Amino acid sequence: KKALASIEEHSHLNAFTQVFAEQALARAAELEKELAAGNDPGPLTGVIMAIKDNINIAGERTTCASKILETFVSPFDATVIQRLRDAGAIFIGKTNMDEFAMGSSSENSHFGAVKNPLNPSYVAGGSSGGSAVAVAIGACDAALGSETGGSIRQPASFTGLVGVKPTYGRVSRYGLVAYASSLDQIGVFARNVRDAALILKTMAGRDAHDSTTADVAVPEYEQALEKSIKGLKIGLPNQYFADGLDPEIQEGILKISDQLARQGATVDNFDLPLSRFSIATYYIIATAEASSNLARYDGVRYGYRAKDAEDLNEMYARTRSEGFGQEVKRRILLGTYVLSSGYYDAYYKKAMQVRRLIKDELNAAFKNFDVIITPTTPTTAFKLGEKIDDPLTMYLMDVYTVTANLAGICAINVPAGRHSNGLPFGLQVMAPAFQEERLFQLSASIE
Numbered sequence: 168k169k170a171l172a173s174i175e176e177h178s179h180l181n182a183f184t185q186v187f188a189e190q191a192l193a194r195a196a197e198l199e200k201e202l203a204a205g206n207d208p209g210p211l212t213g214v215i216m217a218i219k220d221n222i223n224i225a226g227e228r229t230t231c232a233s234k235i236l237e238t239f240v241s242p243f244d245a246t247v248i249q250r251l252r253d254a255g256a257i258f259i260g261k262t263n264m265d266e267f268a269m270g271s272s273s274e275n276s277h278f279g280a281v282k283n284p285l286n287p288s289y290v291a292g293g294s295s296g297g298s299a300v301a302v303a304i305g306a307c308d309a310a311l312g313s314e315t316g317g318s319i320r321q322p323a324s325f326t327g328l329v330g331v332k333p334t335y336g337r338v339s340r341y342g343l344v345a346y347a348s349s350l351d352q353i354g355v356f357a358r359n360v361r362d363a364a365l366i367l368k369t370m371a372g373r374d375a376h377d378s379t380t381a382d383v384a385v386p387e388y389e390q391a392l393e394k395s396i397k398g399l400k401i402g403l404p405n406q407y408f409a410d411g412l413d414p415e416i417q418e419g420i421l422k423i424s425d426q427l428a429r430q431g432a433t434v435d436n437f438d439l440p441l442s443r444f445s446i447a448t449y450y451i452i453a454t455a456e457a458s459s460n461l462a463r464y465d466g467v468r469y470g471y472r473a474k475d476a477e478d479l480n481e482m483y484a485r486t487r488s489e490g491f492g493q494e495v496k497r498r499i500l501l502g503t504y505v506l507s508s509g510y511y512d513a514y515y516k517k518a519m520q521v522r523r524l525i526k527d528e529l530n531a532a533f534k535n536f537d538v539i540i541t542p543t544t545p546t547t548a549f550k551l552g553e554k555i556d557d558p559l560t561m562y563l564m565d566v567y568t569v570t571a572n573l574a575g576i577c578a579i580n581v582p583a584g585r586h587s588n589g590l591p592f593g594l595q596v597m598a599p600a601f602q603e604e605r606l607f608q609l610s611a612s613i614e
């Protein structure tokens with residue numbers, strides 16, 4: 168009831184696309200009954216969760232904040248939903264986002280922009296902005312978001328939360344609406360590292376419905392929280408502390424790295440020269456995959472269909488023209504272009520080659536370091552409307568986050584302080600694939 172009241176009170180922030188008030192109360196009552204009868208409904212009993220509106224819950228709408236899916240009702244549960252429900256979680260609603268997870272501010276939504284709870288004239292970040300806000304206002308204990316290039320870590324940084332992007336293949340994507348399949352991964356927003364660790368543990372692991380999930384055992388992540396960081400080798404990449412980084416954020420991150428050194432970790436600078444190609448590489452690969460994934464919205468099988476078309480081609484064209492927003496169209500065009508014959512070798516193939524080099528460079532760095540720490544974002548949250556007409560500046564917001572997705576490794580945002588403008592900023596920890604424990608170990612000594 169408290170969570171529902173908070174949603175009501177903060178409705179001006181536009182964090183939710185749907186609220187499951189009755190279902191959530193009924194579920195809570197059901198769990199209470201189980202407990203009273205002496206049964207154990209699971210390790211997450213009564214944990215309230217909000218779910219990004221690109222993750223399917225059976226019988227509920229999955230809109231992806233798009234007109235084209237506005238009325239689409241999912242016939243099945245995503246694997247993460249099924250696992251969380253089996254563990255006793257309560258789902259309180261679906262959260263607002265950038266349409267099809269394309270954006271860095273949650274302004275590209277058919278349902279209007281999400282606003283930052285710390286100052287509603289600022290963005291909450293994106294694309295999982297609604298999930299971040301839901302946790303920040305106490306509408307839930309934790310929320311699910313999705314990451315393609317920073318969509319959990321960046322809004323977590325802008326709202327002062329913990330946000331984890333697991334290793335590619337750690338969490339099943341079955342039931343997550345695809346944006347760029349080789350980059351997408353479901354992750355968690357929480358108010359502290361322990362909550363994030365417990366929820367990730369519940370969702371993670373091999374799933375027969377997603378052949379890209381890895382058959383790697385899921386550790387008891389919460390045990391990592393107790394581990395000392397003495398002797399841990401931390402790397403600071405010079406390229407992440409260069410032009411464009413807000414000086415106060417830089418100072419804040421370096422102060423924390425000094426504290427970590429005092430706790431017994433070793434901290435050293437090093438170079439990641441190829442990171443300067445990350446944004447260009449990411450926006451070629453992400454849009455190429457998006458143009459293919461979004462071909463399925465043709466008015467025949469899902470959601471919206473244009474009225475009164477004369478023939479099939481007109482129906483396709485009008486459905487997509489009317490159903491998709493500006494940014495999604497821009498990405499489909501860009502992606503189609505880089506995949507077209509004549510440009511494929513120059514753009515898509517080249518981007519794939521550079522992606523491999525970026526991954527190799529990062530893995531080489533992990534031979535010398537257990538973890539890498541960086542700022543999560545170059546600035547704090549920006550004003551609503553400030554970057555919406557300038558896609559390139561918006562894309563640059565992802566400069567520190569996309570590398571982890573390109574390399575398939577895991578990364579986390581931990582709150583790192585307050586800027587003199589009153590807004591929070593975060594520190595990013597990156598670790599090698601399937602070493603989420605290191606993220607939790609280090610983050611726990613920072614928060």
Ligand code: GLN
Nearest residue numbers: 268270314315316317318
């Ligand atoms: N901002 C990036 C993009 O627009 C990342 C989005 C995401 O991680 N879903 O593609």
